[in-house]
Amino acid sequence: MKMSDTLHETYSALSANKVRSGLTILGIVIGISSVIAMVSIGTGASDRISSSIESLGSNLIQITPGAQRTQGFGASGGRGGAKTLTNDDAGAIATQVGNVQAVDSQVSGRYQITAKGTNTNTSVQGVTSAYPQIRNLEIAEGSFISDSQNDSAAKVAVLGPTTRDDLFGIDATGVVGQSIRIKGLEFKVIGISVAKGGSGFMNQDDMIYIPVKSAQRYFSGDQYLTTIAVQATSQGVMTQVQQDITDLLLARHKISDSTQADFSVLNQNDILGAASSVTTTLTYLLAAIGGISLLVGGIGIMNMMLTTVTERTKEIGLRKAIGAKRKDISTQFLAEAIALTMIGGVVGIALGWAISLAVNLTGLVTTSVSPVSVVIAFGVSALTGIIFGWYPARKAAAMNPIDALRYE
Amino acid sequence: MIEIKDITKSYGEGDAAFQALKGVTFTIEDGEFVAIMGPSGSGKSTLMHILGCLDTPTSGTYLLDGKDVSTFDDERLADIRKDKIGFVFQSFNLLPRTSVLRNVMLPLVYAGVGEKEREERATKALHAAGLTELHFQHKSNQISGGQIQRVAIARALVNDPTLILADEPTGNLDTKTGEIVLGTFQKLNKEHGRTVILITHEHDVAAHAERIITLRDGLIVSDSKKHARKHARHVHD
Numbered sequence: 001m002k003m004s005d006t007l008h009e010t011y012s013a014l015s016a017n018k019v020r021s022g023l024t025i026l027g028i029v030i031g032i033s034s035v036i037a038m039v040s041i042g043t044g045a046s047d048r049i050s051s052s053i054e055s056l057g058s059n060l061i062q063i064t065p066g067a068q069r070t071q072g073f074g075a076s077g078g079r080g081g082a083k084t085l086t087n088d089d090a091g092a093i094a095t096q097v098g099n100v101q102a103v104d105s106q107v108s109g110r111y112q113i114t115a116k117g118t119n120t121n122t123s124v125q126g127v128t129s130a131y132p133q134i135r136n137l138e139i140a141e142g143s144f145i146s147d148s149q150n151d152s153a154a155k156v157a158v159l160g161p162t163t164r165d166d167l168f169g170i171d172a173t174g175v176v177g178q179s180i181r182i183k184g185l186e187f188k189v190i191g192i193s194v195a196k197g198g199s200g201f202m203n204q205d206d207m208i209y210i211p212v213k214s215a216q217r218y219f220s221g222d223q224y225l226t227t228i229a230v231q232a233t234s235q236g237v238m239t240q241v242q243q244d245i246t247d248l249l250l251a252r253h254k255i256s257d258s259t260q261a262d263f264s265v266l267n268q269n270d271i272l273g274a275a276s277s278v279t280t281t282l283t284y285l286l287a288a289i290g291g292i293s294l295l296v297g298g299i300g301i302m303n304m305m306l307t308t309v310t311e312r313t314k315e316i317g318l319r320k321a322i323g324a325k326r327k328d329i330s331t332q333f334l335a336e337a338i339a340l341t342m343i344g345g346v347v348g349i350a351l352g353w354a355i356s357l358a359v360n361l362t363g364l365v366t367t368s369v370s371p372v373s374v375v376i377a378f379g380v381s382a383l384t385g386i387i388f389g390w391y392p393a394r395k396a397a398a399m400n401p402i403d404a405l406r407y408e
Numbered sequence: 409m410i411e412i413k414d415i416t417k418s419y420g421e422g423d424a425a426f427q428a429l430k431g432v433t434f435t436i437e438d439g440e441f442v443a444i445m446g447p448s449g450s451g452k453s454t455l456m457h458i459l460g461c462l463d464t465p466t467s468g469t470y471l472l473d474g475k476d477v478s479t480f481d482d483e484r485l486a487d488i489r490k491d492k493i494g495f496v497f498q499s500f501n502l503l504p505r506t507s508v509l510r511n512v513m514l515p516l517v518y519a520g521v522g523e524k525e526r527e528e529r530a531t532k533a534l535h536a537a538g539l540t541e542l543h544f545q546h547k548s549n550q551i552s553g554g555q556i557q558r559v560a561i562a563r564a565l566v567n568d569p570t571l572i573l574a575d576e577p578t579g580n581l582d583t584k585t586g587e588i589v590l591g592t593f594q595k596l597n598k599e600h601g602r603t604v605i606l607i608t609h610e611h612d613v614a615a616h617a618e619r620i621i622t623l624r625d626g627l628i629v630s631d632s633k634k635h636a637r638k639h640a641r642h643v644h645d
Contacts, residue, residue: 016505315504324486402457
């Protein structure tokens, strides 16, 4: 039997039962499109998380206070809330640890901010002049906080673009030089940062930067820091720098057992690695959900093909009586199953792509359909046809022509 | 030429075994028109399956054109059916939703004959069976019962077989239409020299053949050559 004849038979068999064929194809369409869409969303989410972590700064090591140890059976303080890091710690890191590019001491808080009749509540970061370099922050207007302003605990502030919009309105000009009030204290705006496009808890655009010493003097009232951010000179030395900082701080805090440390040192690579392992798992999970629906679609194909074989028992008998061999019959039924899944595969890829584009338009995640996933999806759909069509086709081919002709 | 020697066929095993054919021997020359008759349970269907290479005998030999096909496996039997035998069944002869022409071409499709030759040969066979181009593109469910049987005859002819085997071809037809179909067989036998074997349980139908082999309980009870066979009129429509 020739290829063109097989196609002819396949077409006439599938078009004879359009609704049933259509529904069976739909099963595959759902399976393939969900694989394509889910993988693209998973990949997009993973890219987004990585890039937003990287936008926090490069070669970054963050030191945060750990839980404060108490003697005996007292309750331990919350992790991160403890006051264990001081300005002196930051200074020691800058002078005693090698391969350190910059060190920034930070004190953060959330306060009510007011300006000419408007008010907002946002994060106020006490930082040093090293902040822009470490955090990849650029200044759009004016200038950032200088060392002398920090040393003198000047009441100056740099606004994030979102905060500026909230306080002065979107079209406001000449904001630099105006005054705002943080917790009732007047600060002079000296600069506006460039938008970084963050969102959620860590929106770097909705922030006010003031000198760290001003934050300590006017708001927290003590010498402790909430974060020390260290930039290593290169990616390669980060593990070493992380170790050196840990050793130094343990020595400074007079702790001999590193498990008892009252601070934690986080390497940006660790965060990236942890996040990417989460997103990879997420992508696998999404692909698995798609895969399950593809499996269900495949079972649908098998179900339909088995029904078809039973329904067409007499036809199979007739074909065999007039000279069709086992191979002719099995090829015919296998071709039908593969045709169903291939059509389903093509439509599914198109639909999955469309879903991925639609998700893109919502702006939540930048999805991307990789050519590899399209090729794999197409291959999988053809394979599904072969796997789930094989048994019904073999069953048809093995029919005895006499029994088949007599079948009622 | 068909030579059958001591053919037996048993179904089942042990005590439940049932012997459908108990030793059947006959020879059919090329160009004969033979009816195989017998009541139900006589073994005529089993014999027809063996003659049609749809089944193999338990013992005995079956020489078809000098070749012993009684020991052939499935695949070789399929080849024999494709090349040497044309079937006309009582019912379900044609593929549903398929044109008359495509139905007749089907054996040639399996034989791997090219598209152009297929159509030529199918057209010739349809003409020989008394059908005109008017019906070629009709679907198999758009034509009458008599026409269906004649399309089946055309299909049986199309691969130029040694033997046309008809299993109760008039069983589903009224007498008048049945006559026309039988007339078509007679014409093919007489004018084209085709060997035709007709399986039936009706005397009237068997009477159209030149020779009647009667079976009962798996054995031949009579094998008579008739001289005055009943003539049916073959008509074109």
